Amino acid sequence: MSKAGERETLNVALAVPCTEAEGPGPRYALWVQGCALRCPGCCNPEFLPFQQRDRRFVDDVVAEMLQAQAQHHIEGISLLGGEPTRQARALRQVAAAARAAGLSVMVFSGYTLAELQAEGDDDVLALLACTDLLVDGRYEEGERTTRRRYIGSDNQVLHFLSDRYQADDARFAEGNTLELRVLIDKGTGALTINGWPVHGARTR
Ligand code: SF4
Numbered sequence: 001m002s003k004a005g006e007r008e009t010l011n012v013a014l015a016v017p018c019t020e021a022e023g024p025g026p027r028y029a030l031w032v033q034g035c036a037l038r039c040p041g042c043c044n045p046e047f048l049p050f051q052q053r054d055r056r057f058v059d060d061v062v063a064e065m066l067q068a069q070a071q072h073h074i075e076g077i078s079l080l081g082g083e084p085t086r087q088a089r090a091l092r093q094v095a096a097a098a099r100a101a102g103l104s105v106m107v108f109s110g111y112t113l114a115e116l117q118a119e120g121d122d123d124v125l126a127l128l129a130c131t132d133l134l135v136d137g138r139y140e141e142g143e144r145t146t147r148r149r150y151i152g153s154d155n156q157v158l159h160f161l162s163d164r165y166q167a168d169d170a171r172f173a174e175g176n177t178l179e180l181r182v183l184i185d186k187g188t189g190a191l192t193i194n195g196w197p198v199h200g201a202r203t204r
C-alpha cells in the first residue's frame with residue numbers, strides 16, 4: 001500500500017466508460033500501460049512499453065467508474081493491459097471499490113493463475129481476492145481464436161474466482177464481439193477497437 005498521505009496512482013493506457021465487448025454485461029474497462037511478456041501478435045503493442053501514458057490518481061479512476069455506474073448502469077469493471085497485475089497495488093484499490101459498489105470485477109492477465117499465486121505478491125493476491133472472473137495466460141498466435149468469447153487464444157482459461165457468475169451463463173457461450181468506437185474529443189479523431197484479437201489495432 002502507499003505511504004500514509006500519499007495518493008496511489010495508475011498509469012492508464014485507455015479507459016472506456018461503457019463497453020459490452022470486454023466481459024459480461026455493460027462494463028467500465030480500463031487498460032493499463034506496460035507488459036513485459038511481449039507475446040508475438042499481441043493486439044495491444046502500443047500498451048506494452050513501460051512508459052508514462054495517462055498517470056491518474058486511483059480515487060479519480062474510482063470516481064469515473066462510479067460515474068459510469070450512475071450513467072450507464074454498468075454491471076462491472078474489466079481490467080486489461082498491458083498487464084494489470086503489474087499495477088496491482090493501485091488496481092486492488094479500484095477492484096475493492098468496485099466490489100463495495102456492487103460491481104463485478106473481471107481481470108485479463110498474461111500470467112496464468114498458477115503463476116500469479118506462486119508469485120505470492122500481497123497486492124496481486126488482494127487483487128485476485130476481489131476478482132470474479134479471470135482470463136489468464138499468454139496470447140499464443142498459433143492458437144488464435146475468435147470463437148470463444150473474451151478469449152484471444154485457445155490456451156487461455158476463463159476462471160470463475162467467485163460465485164457471482166456461473167459457467168452455464170449463456171453470455172459465455174456466445175461468439176466474440178467487436179466494438180468500434182470513434183472518439184472525437186479534443187478535435188482529434190481516434191478509432192478504438194474492443195473485444196477482438198487484431199494485431200496493433202486497439203487505437204488508431
Ligand atoms: S497479449 Fe497480453 S500478456 Fe501478451 S504481450 Fe500483449 S498485453 Fe502482454
